[in-house]
Amino acid sequence: MTTEAIPAPAAPLRQPDALDVFGEKLADRINPIVVKELRQHLRTRTFWVFFSLMLLACLGISLVAFVTAEESEKVGLVTFFAFYVALSGVEHFVIPYTAYRSMAREQEDETWVLLSLTGLGPRRILAGKLSSFILQGALYASAAAPFLLFSYYLNGIDLPTIAIAIALGAAFQVFLVSVSVSLATLAESKLVRSLLHFVVLGSLGIGAITGTSITIGLSEELRKSSIGPEFWVGSGSAFFAMVSTALLLFESAASRLSMPTEPYARGPRALFVVQALGGLVAFVIAWVVDGDDDILAGAAVSLAAYLAFVGLFIASDRDSMAKNHWAANGRFSLLAPGGLRGFVLVMLVMLIGTSVLVGCYGQETNTDAGVLNLIVGAPAYVTLYLSAAIVIARWIPHPPWQTPAMVRLVGLGLFTVGSGVPPLVGAVVSEGDDRSLNILNPVVGLVNLARDGSGAMVQVVVVWAVAAIVALGAFLVLLKKDVRWT
Amino acid sequence: MSLLEVRHLSRFYGALRAVEDVSFSLDEGTILGFIGPNGAGKSTTMRILATLDVPTAGEVLLEGKSVVERPDLSRPLIGYMPDRYGTYDDMTVFEFLDFFARAYGQKGKARIDRVDSVMDFTGLMPLKDKLTSELSKGMKQRVALGRTLLHDPKLLILDEPADGLDPRARIELRELLRALAAQGKAVLISSHILTELSEICDSCAIIEQGKLLATGPVSEILHRSQGAAPSTEVQLKLFTTAETLEDAARRAERLLLEQPLVKSVVLAQDVIRVRLELDAGSNASAVWVDEACARLLAVLVREAIPVCSFQTRQLDLEDAFLHVTKGRVA
Numbered sequence: 001m002t003t004e005a006i007p008a009p010a011a012p013l014r015q016p017d018a019l020d021v022f023g024e025k026l027a028d029r030i031n032p033i034v035v036k037e038l039r040q041h042l043r044t045r046t047f048w049v050f051f052s053l054m055l056l057a058c059l060g061i062s063l064v065a066f067v068t069a070e071e072s073e074k075v076g077l078v079t080f081f082a083f084y085v086a087l088s089g090v091e092h093f094v095i096p097y098t099a100y101r102s103m104a105r106e107q108e109d110e111t112w113v114l115l116s117l118t119g120l121g122p123r124r125i126l127a128g129k130l131s132s133f134i135l136q137g138a139l140y141a142s143a144a145a146p147f148l149l150f151s152y153y154l155n156g157i158d159l160p161t162i163a164i165a166i167a168l169g170a171a172f173q174v175f176l177v178s179v180s181v182s183l184a185t186l187a188e189s190k191l192v193r194s195l196l197h198f199v200v201l202g203s204l205g206i207g208a209i210t211g212t213s214i215t216i217g218l219s220e221e222l223r224k225s226s227i228g229p230e231f232w233v234g235s236g237s238a239f240f241a242m243v244s245t246a247l248l249l250f251e252s253a254a255s256r257l258s259m260p261t262e263p264y265a266r267g268p269r270a271l272f273v274v275q276a277l278g279g280l281v282a283f284v285i286a287w288v289v290d291g292d293d294d295i296l297a298g299a300a301v302s303l304a305a306y307l308a309f310v311g312l313f314i315a316s317d318r319d320s321m322a323k324n325h326w327a328a329n330g331r332f333s334l335l336a337p338g339g340l341r342g343f344v345l346v347m348l349v350m351l352i353g354t355s356v357l358v359g360c361y362g363q364e365t366n367t368d369a370g371v372l373n374l375i376v377g378a379p380a381y382v383t384l385y386l387s388a389a390i391v392i393a394r395w396i397p398h399p400p401w402q403t404p405a406m407v408r409l410v411g412l413g414l415f416t417v418g419s420g421v422p423p424l425v426g427a428v429v430s431e432g433d434d435r436s437l438n439i440l441n442p443v444v445g446l447v448n449l450a451r452d453g454s455g456a457m458v459q460v461v462v463v464w465a466v467a468a469i470v471a472l473g474a475f476l477v478l479l480k481k482d483v484r485w486t
Numbered sequence: 487m488s489l490l491e492v493r494h495l496s497r498f499y500g501a502l503r504a505v506e507d508v509s510f511s512l513d514e515g516t517i518l519g520f521i522g523p524n525g526a527g528k529s530t531t532m533r534i535l536a537t538l539d540v541p542t543a544g545e546v547l548l549e550g551k552s553v554v555e556r557p558d559l560s561r562p563l564i565g566y567m568p569d570r571y572g573t574y575d576d577m578t579v580f581e582f583l584d585f586f587a588r589a590y591g592q593k594g595k596a597r598i599d600r601v602d603s604v605m606d607f608t609g610l611m612p613l614k615d616k617l618t619s620e621l622s623k624g625m626k627q628r629v630a631l632g633r634t635l636l637h638d639p640k641l642l643i644l645d646e647p648a649d650g651l652d653p654r655a656r657i658e659l660r661e662l663l664r665a666l667a668a669q670g671k672a673v674l675i676s677s678h679i680l681t682e683l684s685e686i687c688d689s690c691a692i693i694e695q696g697k698l699l700a701t702g703p704v705s706e707i708l709h710r711s712q713g714a715a716p717s718t719e720v721q722l723k724l725f726t727t728a729e730t731l732e733d734a735a736r737r738a739e740r741l742l743l744e745q746p747l748v749k750s751v752v753l754a755q756d757v758i759r760v761r762l763e764l765d766a767g768s769n770a771s772a773v774w775v776d777e778a779c780a781r782l783l784a785v786l787v788r789e790a791i792p793v794c795s796f797q798t799r800q801l802d803l804e805d806a807f808l809h810v811t812k813g814r815v816a
Contacts, residue, residue: 024594025594027588028588028593028594028597032585032588032589033589035585035588036574036577036581036585036588039577039581039585040574040576040577043576044576109572109573109574110568110570110572111572111573111574113538113566113568113572114568114572114586114633115589116538117536117537117538117561117564117566118561118586118589118590119558119561119562119589119590119591120589259537259538259539259540259557260540261540261554261555261556261557262557322540322554322555323555324555324556399500399501400500
């Protein structure tokens with residue numbers, strides 16, 4: 001059967017020792033993608049070039065530190081951050097970029113299809129990719145660890161600062177790898193791939209520099225003796241935002257790669273709820289700690305912006321769900337697929353968030369009517385623009401208008417027109433922030449609500465009335481499109 | 487019950503009807519050729535069967551279970567080889583197959599044994615330590631076939647597996663497929679190289695513009711394509727100088743058209759194609775073709791037509807395909 005020459009017999013095989021057996025058993029248990037990726041990447045030139053470069057850089061820094069150790073009390077701190085920058089170049093740029101390329105190549109070479117057929121499922125495949133690149137990061141970090149420890153013995157830096165900087169760096173690496181792998185799942189066509197390539201390179205470059213600077217800044221801040229609770233609330237919130245966004249992107253990517261018959265909506269929707277309500281909790285804690293009602297206004301606007309953007313993706317899901325989902329979950333499980341359930345979920349989260357904020361506002365003694373206007377008014381704009389996008393996209397009978405992508409485009413278009421055109425018209429006929437012209441403007445309208453205090457109640461009622469009518473329309477349209485399986 | 491049953495399958499992309507109302511079935515141990523021009527809907531149908539797409543309407547049953555509703559139950563039974571058989575260039579043949587065996591949930595010694603047996607079957611054993619990027623197209627295609635066999639599927643779906651292969655690799659593929667069918671596997675194979683399919687397929691399904699035009703055993707479709715009246719084709723060549731060739735061919739054409747049973751004569755360069763057909767409903771003897779040919783040749787010789795080659799041509803899958811697809815779907 002074979003057409004090629006049979007090679008000479010190989011040398012006798014070595015008997016596997018206990019370590020080999022353990023390694024084999026371990027490899028059998030872990031995600032096969034991890035084994036594959038490590039096998040592939042440990043033999044690439046990129047890995048060994050950057051590994052050697054990083055070690056060379058660390059060696060150079062160590063020599064400089066050794067020579068200048070007597071000259072300054074802060075030499076340990078400076079040396080540590082020099083090592084950190086060398087490590088971060090690899091951890092926060094090279095590894096996330098390699099992760100992006102690895103995932104994009106699965107689509108380019110059409111090996112993704114083969115992976116899907118194995119029954120691993122998109123989530124396990126993505127998790128495997130993510131884990132393997134985090135492991136690679138750990139390999140680099142383990143090589144740099146002796147150098148980081150060396151900086152401690154040079155004085156000027158304590159162990160907690162080293163530990164916190166490393167923990168933040170590791171969290172940031174996980175975030176960047178997650179973003180890169182998730183972005184790569186968008187690379188379906190050549191054009192998108194070319195565009196994404198530059199977007200990823202640019203984002204990682206900026207992200208690596210910003211992340212490293214923030215980590216160094218935070219570590220420095222931690223060294224100060226007087227750190228207030230605000231610092232911990234801020235840091236905790238930023239950490240939560242980073243981790244939950246990474247998870248949300250991961251789940252969205254897994255969802256995008258799933259079949260309609262798979263439970264693709266559950267992960268992103270669960271994360272959406274966790275992130276929206278978790279963010280709200282962070283704001284409430286900040287309000288309790290600080291006592292400033294401006295934090296409640298900030299919470300209302302942030303929640304509205306989040307619901308408008310992420311909610312647009314959730315509510316613009318394709319219509320209906322596969323028969324097996326219907327059989328498993330029933331029609332009104334909000335984590336089941338379908339635009340109808342997505343829309344209802346967004347509205348429900350908005351209602352809960354608004355109720356919490358109104359409750360907090362009720363606890364205030366010195367109340368500002370502008371803050372209440374924002375808390376009550378911001379959700380109305382979300383409802384209006386989200387519903388309008390659905391109604392308009394579904395109203396046009398031509399098939400491409402019914403797709404999720406088109407609903408999102410219509411939503412973004414409506415927001416752009418709604419926030420940009422009224423001020424322009426106002427500048428010509430009266431003033432840019434004209435109350436009547438900007439009544440449905442999601443940006444200027446909100447600013448007017450905050451500014452006008454108790455005098456803006458009419459505006460709130462009008463916006464809510466329009467939003468409620470459009471929302472009812474959106475609900476009915478989605479209900480009509482939702483197939484009822486018998 | 488057939489292993490695979492496709493019932494009224496349709497897949498629409500907006501206004502485009504890629505597949506419409508396609509139904510066929512496939513039994514264990516048989517090879518079904520899926521025939522159609524590019525864009526006919528073959529790959530779309532195969533992707534749905536392989537659980538990579540969902541139909542707009544219709545049902546696909548594998549061992550009586552819905553492939554559409556429970557892809558997780560169907561995937562272990564399906565081995566799918568897409569038209570672009572992707573491989574990881576920086577992995578050896580063994581590593582590639584070992585990875586997919588792991589992905590299919592195989593563990594320890596059983597996994598190694600399975601990979602070895604697949605490499606043995608596909609003739610890849612001598613190449614196990616070679617990088618896949620260093621393999622020829624034929625060998626890469628074997629690696630891809632090996633991958634589809636790792637989990638011992640009952641149904642093999644092969645999308646244009648012979649595309650771009652040299653004649654030797656094609657013959658080897660054909661032998662592998664026959665061996666797989668002999669093991670009891672059902673094979674659905676698409677190709678537009680029809681002569682190749684006719685040699686290995688037990689039955690075929692002809693699809694054009696998303697619609698299934700004919701399905702059944704190859705011999706049955708051939709018989710149907712001949713129409714109600716028994717017919718055959720004779721090809722003859724003339725031996726003469728270039729100057730007199732046209733004149734001789736014209737004389738032969740006139741003479742042939744005057745003969746009974748001759749329905750058409752086509753002049754194609756130096757070949758003359760003659761179609762002989764009995765009247766519909768006439769009682770054809772087993773040797774009617776031989777009798778008609780002998781009579782025709784005798785007439786040509788008597789009239790001094792310089793015939794140097796005279797042979798009957800059996801109708802094949804290509805004729806059946808052309809006959810079935812011609813003008814049926816507008």
